[in-house]
Amino acid sequence: MASKDEHLALSSGIGLAGIAVSNFEDCSYEAFWVFKEEIIGCIVKPTRMTAIHYYLYFYQDIEDELHKLCDAFDAEWIYNFIIRTLDELNIHPELGEPDFENCSSAYGHNDCECNKAIEKWKGFIIDNQEEINKLIIHAAFQFIFQNRKFLFDFHLELARFIEEHMGEIERKYPDYISQKKRVKRQYFPEWLKLAVFYRDKGTCSQCRCDLSHLIRVQNTKHIDHIIPLNMFGSNDASNFQLLCESCNTSKGAKIISTSSVNAPFWNL
Numbered sequence: 471m472a473s474k475d476e477h478l479a480l481s482s483g484i485g486l487a488g489i490a491v492s493n494f495e496d497c498s499y500e501a502f503w504v505f506k507e508e509i510i511g512c513i514v515k516p517t518r519m520t521a522i523h524y525y526l527y528f529y530q531d532i533e534d535e536l537h538k539l540c541d542a543f544d545a546e547w548i549y550n551f552i553i554r555t556l557d558e559l560n561i562h563p564e565l566g567e568p569d570f571e572n573c574s575s576a577y578g579h580n581d582c583e584c585n586k587a588i589e590k591w592k593g594f595i596i597d598n599q600e601e602i603n604k605l606i607i608h609a610a611f612q613f614i615f616q617n618r619k620f621l622f623d624f625h626l627e628l629a630r631f632i633e634e635h636m637g638e639i640e641r642k643y644p645d646y647i648s649q650k651k652r653v654k655r656q657y658f659p660e661w662l663k664l665a666v667f668y669r670d671k672g673t674c675s676q677c678r679c680d681l682s683h684l685i686r687v688q689n690t691k692h693i694d695h696i697i698p699l700n701m702f703g704s705n706d707a708s709n710f711q712l713l714c715e716s717c718n719t720s721k722g723a724k725i726i727s728t729s730s731v732n733a734p735f736w737n738l
């Protein structure tokens with residue numbers, strides 16, 4: 471079954487994804503620490519909330535962002551930011567609009583009717599911050615999940631964290647850890663198989679051969695761990711790619727690779 475259509479806050483999401491990718495080298499370790507419990511819960515078997523989502527939580531805080539913007543921008547800018555953000559999230563509260571045109575205040579909007587109106591909008595954001603943060607993270611994930619190169623770097627770093635915390639992971643999830651102290655292979659849920667297949671456009675992530683069965687029916691598709699389990703890779707839902715049989719066999723369990731090869735909307 472394909473996923474349901476949703477409103478995705480792609481503009482907010484692309485901003486968050488950019489911040490998360492560009493700060494990865496400096497902040498990943500701290501982020502893994504802050505969300506250690508949640509991340510350990512993601513890696514033993516595929517879940518819809520992934521380690522990437524928690525990594526994004528490290529940066530996403532709409533209340534904090536709003537406070538910083540309020541220090542830097544004027545009231546009209548803030549109001550437009552709030553409106554744009556909520557509209558994109560498809561959230562439409564019934565709050566009064568500030569009437570900037572007929573404002574009585576001579577200097578900014580500090581003590582006027584529009585200020586009161588904006589305070590209500592800010593209050594709405596703060597009261598609903600949990601939901602707003604979640605929706606922006608969901609949107610940012612849509613971009614990050616397409617970036618196999620970043621997923622590779624992310625899971626390589628996460629593998630080091632897993633190796634370091636293997637004792638703790640095993641105590642918490644003994645059934646999911648092998649004798650060799652690695653995360654055990656798990657069954658792939660249907661939603662994950664579909665996501666990986668569509669993300670990789672029905673082609674092998676290495677050699678780009680067709681795996682849709684529309685061109686060659688003989689090619690079998692494999693869901694591959696980008697960072698293998700024996701190298702402390704995990705079953706986090708963002709650690710998978712589509713491979714053909716021959717690339718999967720030749721990759722072996724010790725060589726790790728992905729590639730940024732992709733099918734653009736058009737070529738330049």
Ligand SMILES: [Zn+2]
Pocket residue numbers: 570573574575578579580582583584585
């Ligand atoms: Zn005013």
Ligand SMILES: [Zn+2]
Pocket residue numbers: 674675676677678679713714715716717718
């Ligand atoms: Zn291949």
